Amino acid sequence: MDEGKPIFVQIAEQIENDIISGALPEEGQVPSTNEFAAFHRINPATAGKGVNRLVDAGVLYKRRGIGMFVAEGARARLIEGRRERFQDEYLGPLLAEAAKLGIDRQQLITMLEKGKNA
Amino acid sequence: MNAVVEVTGLSKRFKDVVALDDVSISLHENTIHGLLGRNGAGKTTLMQLLTGQDFPPHGTVRVFGQHPVENAAVLRRICFIKESQKYPENFTAGHVLRSASWFYEGWDQGFADQLVGEFRLPLKREIKKLSRGQLSAVGVIVGLASRAPLTFFDEPYLGLDAVARQLFYDRLLEDYAEHPRTVVLSTHLIDEVANLLERVILIDQGRILIDDEAENARRAATTVAGRADAVDAFAAGREVLHRSGLGGLSAVTVRGRLSAQDRAAADAAGLDLSPVSLQDLVVRTTSGTDRKEVA
Structure with missing residues (x-):
């Protein structure tokens, strides 16, 4: 796991990734907090904090006595949110590194084209 | 959050050595605590007082709201697994x-039987003929299967191999999730247990240095690395826990959580920020020299 982020944030992001990839389908049941804790070998309270973060965000919802489910429309909303952050989180660092190495705009475009065909 | 244990102003001295120095802590109900510190820091002394094995010389100790010493109602709810546990002569693990x-x-x-199988503990062999690891397994099995509302593990794994230690951590987490209880894990293998802990208590030379949520403790310090002049400028005015350098490069560990502005400033100065693991935090904050000897 990435040491830079709190563990509960990493748990939440991992669940988000599984929803985006479709591994956890909408209206499908997600593992329980205790199952997440056992799988990742972390304290159940930490796992619970990660799950609750997604409940608060409306990505997951609880059905009393049954468990936790992926909300309808969660995938589209997560993708939308990730797209909005893409500029800051991915392009920003990429451009900064390119500037540091003296890679100009044209070279970057060439690399992007090459990457697309790879 | 309910406190299962409340300690206020607890001090204890052995001749000219201060073992506990005005310790005030509480243990939260149904929470896994890490009790961390170097050898001789006061961990075992504290646990002995919490488990009623000694009268507190100064200060108060309340366990489940009561004095623990010679209090059967309290002691029945406590399980204390210690490295140096003594057993009656000729006892077997089965006994x-x-x-x-x-x-x-x-x-x-049923859980005890399962653990005996998993730890491959020979039940009929006399305790004194068990290996060090098998002896530790006896303690671990008692500590887990007793499901005591307040369970202390004081360095429970001497001689346990990596597989057996992982088994202990896995079974502890699983069983704690099913049967929540208050657990205190005293250990030197901090990296191994860091993710299991919800709260961290760090003790050094009898004093409590950290008593906080594990997540906060993990962010209690940051290492800043980059060009020495930039690092020095960033570290100015901050408490420096550790400093190392290589040529024109420098890495400094500073205490305190960084603000968004701090991070932006570090970024603008071309500095790399990295979090400090719980183990490194403990090493950095407790590696000072001895101040325990009382003149």
């Missing part, structure tokens, strides 16, 4: 488990 099953109300024989 130990049977005694524990009589003592602890929450004892789960």
Whole structure:
């Protein structure tokens, strides 16, 4: 796991990734907090904090006595949110590194084209 | 959050050595605590006082709201697994488990049997003929299967190999999730247990240095690395826990959580920020020299 982020944030992001990839389908049941804790070998309270973060965000919802489910429309909303952050989180660092190495705009475009065909 | 244990102003001195120095802490109900610190820091002394094995010389100790010393109602709810546990002569591991099953109300024989198999513990062999790791397994099995509302593990794994230690951590987490209880894990293998802990208590030379949520403790310090002049400028005015350098490069560990502005400033100065693991935090904050000797 990435040491830079709190563990509960990493748990939440991992669940988000599984929803985006479709591994956890909408209206499908997600593992329980205790199952997440056992799988990742972390304290159940930490796992619970990660799950609750997604409940608060409306990505997951609880059905009393049954468990936790992926909300309808969660995938589209997560993708939308990730797209909005893409500029800051991915392009920003990429451009900064390119500037540091003296890679100009044209070279970057060439690399992007090459990457697309790879 | 309910406190299962409340300690205020607890001090204890052995001749000219201060073992505990005005310690005030509480243990939260149904929470896994890490009790961390170097050898001789006061961990075992603290646990002995919490488990009623000694009268507190100064200060107060309340366990489940009561004095623990010679208090059967309290002691029946406590399980204290220690590295140096002594057993009666000629006892086998089977005898130990049977005694524990009589003592602890929450004892789960099925769970104990499962653990005996997983740890490959020979039940009929005399305790004194067990290997160091098998002896530790006896303690771990008693500590887990007793399901005591307040369970202390004081360095429970001497001689346990990596597989057996992982088994201990896995079974502890699983069983704690099913049967929540208050656990205190005293250990030097901090990296191994860091993710299991919800709260961290760090003790050094008898004093409590950290008593906080594990997540906060993990962010209590940051290492800043980059060009020496930029690092020095960033570290100015901050408490520096550790400093190392290589040519024109420098890495400094500073205490305190960084603000968004701090991070932006570090970024603008071309500095790399990295979090400090719980183990490194403990090493950095407790590696000072001895101040325990009282003149």
